[in-house]
Amino acid sequence: MMLPPGLDPRTPVLVGVGQVVHRGGEPGLPGPVELATESLRRAGADSGTGDRLLRSADLIAAAAPVSRPYPDLGALVAAELGAAPKRTLQSVRFGGDAPQRLVNTVAQAIADGRCEVALITGAESVASWNAATRSGAALDWPEQAEEVRPTEIIGTDRGPNTEMETAAGLWGPVYFYALMETALRGRLGLSEAAHGERIGALWSRLSAVAARNPYAWQPSEQSVDDVLTPTRANRMVSTPYPKLLVANLSVDQGAGLILCSAAAADAAGVPRERWVFPHGGATATDEWFVSERADMSTSPAIAAAGRAALSGAGIGIDEVAHIDLYSCFPVAVQVAAEALGLPTDDPARPLSVTGGLTFAGGPGNNYATHSIATLADRLRADPSAYALASALGWYITKHGIGVYSARPPARLFRAVEAEVPAARRDTAADYTGPVTVEAYTVAYRKGPAPDHADEPEAVVISALTPAGARILVRASDADTIAAFTDGDPIGASADVAAADKLTLLTTERTVQ
Numbered sequence: 298m299m300l301p302p303g304l305d306p307r308t309p310v311l312v313g314v315g316q317v318v319h320r321g322g323e324p325g326l327p328g329p330v331e332l333a334t335e336s337l338r339r340a341g342a343d344s345g346t347g348d349r350l351l352r353s354a355d356l357i358a359a360a361a362p363v364s365r366p367y368p369d370l371g372a373l374v375a376a377e378l379g380a381a382p383k384r385t386l387q388s389v390r391f392g393g394d395a396p397q398r399l400v401n402t403v404a405q406a407i408a409d410g411r412c413e414v415a416l417i418t419g420a421e422s423v424a425s426w427n428a429a430t431r432s433g434a435a436l437d438w439p440e441q442a443e444e445v446r447p448t449e450i451i452g453t454d455r456g457p458n459t460e461m462e463t464a465a466g467l468w469g470p471v472y473f474y475a476l477m478e479t480a481l482r483g484r485l486g487l488s489e490a491a492h493g494e495r496i497g498a499l500w501s502r503l504s505a506v507a508a509r510n511p512y513a514w515q516p517s518e519q520s521v522d523d524v525l526t527p528t529r530a531n532r533m534v535s536t537p538y539p540k541l542l543v544a545n546l547s548v549d550q551g552a553g554l555i556l557c558s559a560a561a562a563d564a565a566g567v568p569r570e571r572w573v574f575p576h577g578g579a580t581a582t583d584e585w586f587v588s589e590r591a592d593m594s595t596s597p598a599i600a601a602a603g604r605a606a607l608s609g610a611g612i613g614i615d616e617v618a619h620i621d622l623y624s625c626f627p628v629a630v631q632v633a634a635e636a637l638g639l640p641t642d643d644p645a646r647p648l649s650v651t652g653g654l655t656f657a658g659g660p661g662n663n664y665a666t667h668s669i670a671t672l673a674d675r676l677r678a679d680p681s682a683y684a685l686a687s688a689l690g691w692y693i694t695k696h697g698i699g700v701y702s703a704r705p706p707a708r709l710f711r712a713v714e715a716e717v718p719a720a721r722r723d724t725a726a727d728y729t730g731p732v733t734v735e736a737y738t739v740a741y742r743k744g745p746a747p748d749h750a751d752e753p754e755a756v757v758i759s760a761l762t763p764a765g766a767r768i769l770v771r772a773s774d775a776d777t778i779a780a781f782t783d784g785d786p787i788g789a790s791a792d793v794a795a796a797d798k799l800t801l802l803t804t805e806r807t808v809q
Contacts, residue, residue: 306558307409308574308705310557311673312556312572312573316667319422320514326437329438330377330439331420331438332422335551336420337553343571345566350561350567354375356412357372357374357416358451359374359386360419360666363662365422366390369387369445370419372441387449388451391454393662395419397686398697400554400575400669401578401579404710415556415557418666419666421546423547457586464796465770465796467587474538477587477593477736478496478626478627479737480736480759482787483735483788484592488785497521499642500524501524502642504656507656508656513651524541532743535738535740544625544655550663554669554670554673574706575701576612577710583599587694589722589767602715606698606700616683617700619675620684621650621668623687624654649668650671665697669686684701685700686698725762728768731802732792733791734786742754758770768793
């Protein structure tokens with residue numbers, strides 16, 4: 298074969314994709330190394346080159362696994378594949394932005410002539426870990442010394458919470474995202490019922506996509522009522538989220554990608570119809586702590602990264618036909634869609650090609666590798682189209698955007714770290730006095746057996762002082778919990794007496 302006229306031989310190209318899912322009830326308890334290795338073997342078969350490109354890889358990059366925190370997953374996978382890469386890369390320990398950030402990093406290395414063949418992979422085995430814990434079964438997973446390190450660690454990380462956030466009980470995604478969801482509802486001026494219908498319909502549409510995805514963890518279509526109605530199987534977690542509105546991390550899934558230079562793809566004899574090109578790639582970071590963001594329901598960083606990635610591809614968002622937005626919680630999808638200029642309910646352009654982290658599965662840091670692999674298949678079937686993938690880490694904090702197409706790019710790939718305008722708000726952890734309720738979430742605990750009825754545990758309230766500073770309150774007294782479960786005090790006036798004491802003064806607000 299010969300390269301297309303005008304195509305730089307250093308142009309990065311995605312030539313092989315592989316995915317694997319090991320569902321509950323299937324034999325075995327596979328670990329991350331086994332799943333990641335199998336995904337890359339499938340990527341090799343997908344490329345039409347078998348294990349030739351796998352064995353010749355000079356770089357292996359991995360999304361850091363959570364179910365078994367190997368310090369260098371790529372090195373273990375290389376040994377299984379019989380590869381001897383010169384370099385191994387691994388993402389920082391936490392962050393769903395990792396796969397797109399790794400693609401950008403690897404594609405730039407190829408464009409710079411520092412790499413010819415690269416593998417990107419990741420896998421999680423939380424379901425097998427949980428099953429082994431319940432049954433007492435031994436896990437025959439490889440070991441790796443703690444002092445092992447990859448050649449390079451990709452990305453940035455720091456503690457995710459401020460002291461005020463931790464004191465308010467905002468210690469995990471289900472609480473942060475629920476709080477941001479009600480902040481979004483308040484900004485949109487929607488009632489609980491109207492907003493519930495909005496996010497329930499969004500998630501129902503994602504479930505329909507997952508039902509057609511052979512690699513989905515839960516490939517079954519769910520109605521709006523199925524998604525929104527609390528049951529024993531769909532218990533309330535943190536308002537407005539029952540279980541079917543949150544990411545499902547208890548999965549066994551792996552995905553792998555083969556990227557190489559156009560020259561290497563041509564030399565290896567990869568059929569041209571397998572080629573998919575990264576056209577634009579950008580990363581960006583929002584104000585790190587949620588409580589210090591000017592608006593908890595927007596993402597200036599997604600907007601900035603989206604503009605940069607689309608500009609790199611030389612297109613606008615209206616020219617993108619296939620989309621996968623990182624979909625851990627409904628607020629993340631809505632915020633990203635708004636930042637990128639996408640409607641949330643366009644039947645011609647669904648916002649996921651996998652079904653999202655609830656239904657397709659949320660394998661730790663590695664979800665976006667699955668979405669990129671799925672988009673590659675879409676583009677092979679629609680070679681003149683463009684696709685966009687977004688990836689997200691922590692609490693709508695760290696972001697990666699990639700634009701892809703099977704048509705050759707007009708320019709050599711360049712990864713961009715997008716500049717994000719400052720959007721910070723002061724906080725007032727020790728403030729007492731009058732406030733306006735900005736957002737809230739009621740946290741639930743699973744009730745005692747046998748019925749495990751949901752029990753409100755506390756309400757976390759974000760409120761703004763007259764000076765515009767933000768304070769978080771965690772109240773666990775019955776009267777305050779009842780006021781927020783039975784009413785809808787967004788926008789209400791209140792008085793803060795302590796970090797665990799807020800009294801509503803009004804409850805009037807205008808909703809749709």
